[in-house]
Amino acid sequence: MRRPLLLLVVLAALAAGCSGEKREAPVKGDAGTQEAPAYGDALVEGSNGDVSGFLSAVTSDSASHGAANYIFNGLVRYDKNLKLEGELAESWEVAPDGRKITFRLRKNVKWHDNVPFTSDDVMFTYRKMIDPKTPTAYGEAFKQVRRVTNPDPYTVIVEYDKPYAPAMESWGLNILPKHLLEKYPDIKQSPLNKSHPIGTGPYKFIEWKPGAKIVFEANPDYFEGKPYIARVVTRVIPDQATMFLELKSGGIDQMTLTPLQYSKQTDTEEFRKNFRKYRYLGFAYTYLGFRLDHPFFKDKRVRQAISHAINKKELIDGVLFGLGQEVTGPYKPGHWVYNPDVRKYPHDPAKAKALLAEAGWKLRADGTMEKDGRKFAFTVFTNAGNESRSKTAAIIQQQLAAVGIKMEIRTLEWAAFINEFVKKRKFDALILGWATGPEPDQFDIWSSTKTGPDELNHVGFANAEVDRLLEGGRRTFDMEKRKKAYFRIQEILAEEQPYVFLYAPEALPVFHKRVRGIEPAPAGIGYNFIKWYVPKAEQKYTSYQ
């Protein structure tokens, strides 16, 4: 199983699993986007993984969440500019004290079996999320809720004890049909999860052939209008090379390329004739994290020295063939809380050596650093099966050798890595990645209260000001106040360097050229999926209308 980046905010993948920012306009083909939108045709997607269930409350992999997003809707979602907008909710208002949110629901929304959608379904979904019998990992945000009421079929009022800004995003969860799920004490055991999902979404479920394909059909009664593309088929092709050959031979219309495929294997006349490539910055970054109570890394100057010793540009060129961006903190460039004016660490081995000298390290005759008779040697851990991380480690190893630091690399199987080393804090340093999301709350990663074995502040970062700012940032809905808090957090993180924030890889989707209407935006490309179309003359699977 290929494990991509770790899921930090899984539900954030609301925009049909795609999010990001446009950096390079796709080459406009001669056809342009002039033809009139037309209904019909099918889009065949390639997917590495199979779905593991259709109710996103009980699944945690991207294939399942992608499928669920075709079938279900949330109350809110992120628009193309990553602002929250109503989906099943027509509008909402937050009370001035931030403790009450009132959702006004859309009328005339119908489940795929023609039963009307009402506030009862929202109430039911909420109750299932806090029900101990529901095996969901996403219940926490709903346990913060004090009370939910529905005075009428189209109004839902949610009350909190304390204002909780990340809560807004949590209402993007897939709303479940009460009339179909009521009789199942455990929603995981219902046929809606196992075989026949029924939602309110743009596509209806047709069939699932485990390990082979999932088929969806456009919902003619979708409340935002019938999607143009009549069918979506997700084909499960576990091998990346096979998938690429399927793309070239016409077996699939869409896939996500690797940086190698994007930069070296698709640069032919024939490929350009048939396909259009896109690139945009995804919500993820890779970092080198230090165990902060390690005798070497306790000293801030040592961490800063390492940051100066690392050449991020070389990493991006070597690992991603240039298809990524340097990062300076946990938020991606372009995000509304991204602070561009933090301390930067340009590649400067001389400065790195000077900082190390300041911290008491001396350069020996053989070119290695030494302090109190101890050589500067440590081990970096990372997980096996992630090629970009092992390449990153190898390049950093050389860059650090240039300033007299000896870094060993240990690559471990995922479960052993997490359970034996990360959770037990038995590492000097590690290379890992986070998948982030539009919601800027990062309490779980940086708060000094989150350093337990199963918690995510594995480096043991503790800073009183950051703790205060993290708490402040999640307790207000005021965007300006939040922005100020997160700006300051980035300044502190940049100064302290608990991680060396390395790079953010770009998402590299490719589509058959007949698909029109794809417009990369900060949210990626999936946000306007129902508006994509294939001009009548170019339709390939003409039996679907």
Next chain:
Amino acid sequence: MLRYIGRRLLLTIPLLVGISLLSFLAIHMAPGGPISVAADLNPKATAEYRERMVRYYGLDQPIHVQYGRWLGRMATLDFGESFAPDGRQVSEKIRERIPVTLTINILSMGLIFLVAIPLGIYSAVRKDSWFDRISTVTVFTGFAVPTFWLALLLMILFGVKLGWLPISGLVSLEHDSLSLAGKAWDRARHLVLPVLLAGFGGLAGMSRYMRSNMLEVIRQDYIAAAKAKGLVERQVVFRHAMRNALLPVITILGLSVPDLLGGAVIFETIFAIPGMGQLFYQGVMSRDVPLIMGILVIGAFLTLIGNLLADVGYALADPRIRAG
């Protein structure tokens, strides 16, 4: 004979229990657990959630209780529910994959026997001839070449460049709308590359085995006697030598029974074939205990049955074994 079979069948029960116990312990010793897929490095997965899930899967019980429960269910042939989020029955998951794996394995095994046996015989009879040397090099190339690499090359040639064959999967997207003959043709086209490749890799073993058996037999006195009698070579080879050389093949056939259901992970991954290999691999990666145990027990049972069949086959073919 029947008593012999009965005794052997009874003996498989303690063996199965032993195998399942060892596998059960091994799975539980592996780091991580079924919850880690959803919970590792997921900030939304709280400690309370982890505990709840441990109880949900019954993993809070001591291991002997867990094993006892599993064994109790197995006694009624209930494989239990998968730990995967879809929570489907393990037996159902296995059942939908068996036809796929079985078809490919039977076809490729048939291909191997069909090609390897004549190849081995001819190589033995014409030992050290050009034919012998070329076929040796060819089958060993097939054995040595990494399957995934050869598969990709053939996919590029037949799938992308020539467009004669589909690249991966078992059926085309429009399969359901085809006529009966069209469906059969569609399936056959999808099976060509996987079956050829699976067969190519297995040729070396079987043909070499056949060749050395044959060489051994040809040296026997009774073959010399048959030749001395003035029989034509054809009769010597097929009537006298081949029959005896084929005897050990029964063992191989018996040992191949469990292979019929065992899928190859890399192979199935390359061709995107939803078979047993991928199912087992995914089960192991997500520590899906009921699924892993289900597949292991079926595999163990088939191995034991295969051994038994081979022994019975021997006994039928060779009176000396029957007597003992």
